[in-house]
Amino acid sequence: MAALRRVNGLTQPALSALTGYSVTTIGHAETVRLWQSRDFWETTDGVLAADGALTRLYDAYRAEAGGLAEVPERPAARAPDVPGPAALTRMTLYWSDGTASTVYTSSFPVL
Numbered sequence: 001m002a003a004l005r006r007v008n009g010l011t012q013p014a015l016s017a018l019t020g021y022s023v024t025t026i027g028h029a030e031t032v033r034l035w036q037s038r039d040f041w042e043t044t045d046g047v048l049a050a051d052g053a054l055t056r057l058y059d060a061y062r063a064e065a066g067g068l069a070e071v072p073e074r075p076a077a078r079a080p081d082v083p084g085p086a087a088l089t090r091m092t093l094y095w096s097d098g099t100a101s102t103v104y105t106s107s108f109p110v111l
Contacts, residue, residue: 002030004048009101018047035061 005015005026012030016023021040028034029044038058045054095101 001044001048001054004050004054005030008048010048015044015047019043 005012010018012023012026016026019026019040021043025034025036025040029036029040038055041054041058044050045052048054
């Protein structure tokens with residue numbers, strides 16, 4: 001997931017803002033510290049335009065683990081609702097070489 005996040009030019013906080021899950025939850029998913037819910041993987045899959053790859057990996061993991069009875073679902077922590085703009089219209093990414101790129105909402109999948 002971290003590789004897909006980086007390919008999409010996103011930081012963990014940016015992915016958190018787009019998915020509604022906390023930065024901590026994103027970090028735990030990337031390090032496999034805590035296994036996340038299917039809802040988390042479906043949402044993240046859509047935001048990262050992974051074409052179902054993350055959800056398929058989740059399903060394969062669950063099947064290998066012997067189904068739902070052996071691996072309990074843990075609800076992923078959602079980021080708290082905070083007042084802010086009605087919608088993200090653009091995001092400016094600052095690269096390590098000193099350049100910047102602005103990405104507009106048309107570049108993000110609609111959830």
